Amino acid sequence: MKDGQFITLGIETSCDETSAAIVADGRKILSNIILSQTEWHEKFGGVVPEIASRKHLESICAVVEKALSKAKVSFEDIDLVAVTHGPGLIGALLVGVSYAKAVAYAIKKPLIGVNHIEGHIYANFLENDFEPPFICLVVSGGHTHLVYMEDHGKYKVLGRTLDDAAGEAFDKIARALGLGYPGGPLIDKIARMGDENTIAFPVARIKENDLDFSFSGLKSAVLNFLNHNKQKGNPVKVEDVAASFQKAVVTALVENTFEAAKRVNSQVIALAGGVAANSRLRKELQERAGNNLEVRFPPVQLCTDNAAMIACAGYYRYKQGFSSDLSLDAYANLKLF
Ligand code: KG4
Ligand code: ZN
Numbered sequence: 268m269k270d271g272q273f274i275t276l277g278i279e280t281s282c283d284e285t286s287a288a289i290v291a292d293g294r295k296i297l298s299n300i301i302l303s304q305t306e307w308h309e310k311f312g313g314v315v316p317e318i319a320s321r322k323h324l325e326s327i328c329a330v331v332e333k334a335l336s337k338a339k340v341s342f343e344d345i346d347l348v349a350v351t352h353g354p355g356l357i358g359a360l361l362v363g364v365s366y367a368k369a370v371a372y373a374i375k376k377p378l379i380g381v382n383h384i385e386g387h388i389y390a391n392f393l394e395n396d397f398e399p400p401f402i403c404l405v406v407s408g409g410h411t412h413l414v415y416m417e418d419h420g421k422y423k424v425l426g427r428t429l430d431d432a433a434g435e436a437f438d439k440i441a442r443a444l445g446l447g448y449p450g451g452p453l454i455d456k457i458a459r460m461g462d463e464n465t466i467a468f469p470v471a472r473i474k475e476n477d478l479d480f481s482f483s484g485l486k487s488a489v490l491n492f493l494n495h496n497k498q499k500g501n502p503v504k505v506e507d508v509a510a511s512f513q514k515a516v517v518t519a520l521v522e523n524t525f526e527a528a529k530r531v532n533s534q535v536i537a538l539a540g541g542v543a544a545n546s547r548l549r550k551e552l553q554e555r556a557g558n559n560l561e562v563r564f565p566p567v568q569l570c571t572d573n574a575a576m577i578a579c580a581g582y583y584r585y586k587q588g589f590s591s592d593l594s595l596d597a598y599a600n601l602k603l604f
Contacts, residue, residue, distance in 0.1 A: 269344040276345045276370070277578025278331070280323040280363030281355025281383045282408070283307075283314045287331040288574035289338035289345075293582035294393055297338030299575040300330050301568075309448045313438070320358030327366050334574070342374050349581020352380035352591075353601025354409065360597035368593050379581040380591040382603040383572075384410055385420075387539040389580035390565040390573070397563060400535070402528045404520060406548075407540030408434035408449075411480050411520075412604065413527045416537075419583045424604045425527045426478030433516055433542045436482040440489050440512050444505050454509045455545050461506030463514040466492060470518045478523045478530075485515050517548045521555060528560060538564035541571045 268274065272291040279286040288299040304322045308314050335341060350367035353360060364380070371378035388403050399419065405412040411433045413426035431439070434451055441450025446457065468488050471481040489512050496503045528536055536552065543549070544567045556562045569576060 268346060269340050273346050273582070274340055274344050275347045275349055275578040275582045276331070276334070277574035277576075277581060278327075278348070278350040278363045278367050279383075279386070279572055279574040279577045280327065280359050281351045281353070282359060282572055283319050284572040285323050285326045285330050286572065286574035287327075287334035288578050289334050289340055290393075290575055290578035290582065293579055293586070294395070296393055296575045297340065298334045299573055300334045300337065301573050302326050302330050305449065312442055312448050314356070316356045316358055319356055320362060323359055323362035327362055331366070331370075342370070345370075345374055345376055347377050347379060347581060347585055349379045349381050349578050349585075350595075351383045351386060351577050352595055353382065353598035355383055355597075355599065357597055357599040360599070364595060364597045368595060372593060377585065377590045378592070378595060379585050379589060380595045381577045381581045381584065382601055383577075384412075384540075384603045385584075386576040386580045387570075388414070388416060388537075389583065390539060390569040390576035391537045391563055392583075393565065393569060393575055393579050397537075400533060401537050401563070402524065402531065402533045402535065403537045403539055404524045404543070405539045406433045406520065406542035408432060408438065410540065411482075413478050413523055414604065415527070415531050415533065420587055422604055425530065426480065426523055428480040428482060430481050430483040431486060433480070433482060433520060434540070436486050436516060437542065439486055440509075443490055443493055444509060446505070446509075451542060451545065454513055455547065457506050458510035458513045458547065461504065461508070461510030463507075463510035465504070465507040466511040468492075468511050468515040470515050470522075478527055480519055480523065482516065482519075485512070513545070513547050517545070517551050520548060521551050524552065525555060535561045535563065538562075539570070544570040
């Protein structure tokens with residue numbers, strides 16, 4: 268406790284960001300330190316798991332110390348240690364989990380393992396008094412789910428991707444366009460300089476009345492378009508391809524999200540995960556919602572991986588009566604739904 272506030276230390280190392288956060292009473296961010304490893308991975312065009320684990324190991328202590336000093340709290344003030352224990356890269360997860368277990372043991376405070384995807388959803392609760400129920404579109408590098416969050420810890424999956432995740436599609440197309448890694452933010456940026464109506468890429472509808480997604484057909488269509496033009500020696504305007512591809516992804520995501528809201532009669536839609544940072548997706552959802560529906564999304568820096576969202580989700584799980592012990596393990600394919 269510090270000044271009567273319940274203090275959670277959050278730790279996130281599931282992919283290529285080493286992050287530690289101090290969050291008061293579940294929602295107030297006192298610090299949220301995010302050390303990105305992008306410079307170490309970009310020359311390989313994607314995350315190299317072995318490098319990710321080593322870099323987490325090198326930086327975890329300094330990142331936590333920085334989070335403590337920025338929040339002006341000490342280890343003794345911490346009431347709960349929350350850590351991502353899956354899904355993610357196993358070696359990377361193990362660094363965070365081992366560190367969190369050691370801290371919880373040393374300061375004799377409770378430990379809670381957090382599902383990374385639940386963390387993304389909880390980014391919506393930080394710094395405000397938002398509450399369920401709502402429809403949540405979870406779009407990250409590895410997940411694309413349409414979820415009805417009925418209450419804390421209570422989810423109903425209404426749709427999911429049958430193949431690639433939305434973020435994965437962004438990353439693959441960015442690579443094919445020679446934009447580099449990570450692809451989502453680069454496509455988002457370059458698409459603003461293009462015309463999204465130049466190429467009509469397919470928007471997959473799985474079946475009438477189905478809320479599932481599929482992005483592999485779209486991905487193939489973009490790759491075929493690029494190959495075809497390369498073979499013919501036709502110049503291709505990268506900005507237009509990026510914008511047209513982004514439009515197709517966003518259209519599929521938005522259509523199904525509004526359909527889901529209609530089905531469960533929800534007046535509120537929230538976005539979660541790295542792709543929730545996409546400016547075109549945020550704009551389209553807001554425009555279509557107008558004054559009829561409420562659309563929420565975390566600030567851009569809380570959409571991508573960070574430890575504040577893990578602290579927030581961990582706090583609510585702990586308040587529901589859950590906790591972990593020192594046998595807590597990491598799981599690459601941990602399921603939430
Ligand atoms: O949630 P996240 O940080 O990590 C995972 O849990 O996967 O999501 C990373 C994904 C990457 O695929 C990245 O390209 C995508 O989110 N992303 C974006 C944007 N920012 C990040 N995709 C589209 N537009 C963006 N602005
Ligand atoms: Zn993530």
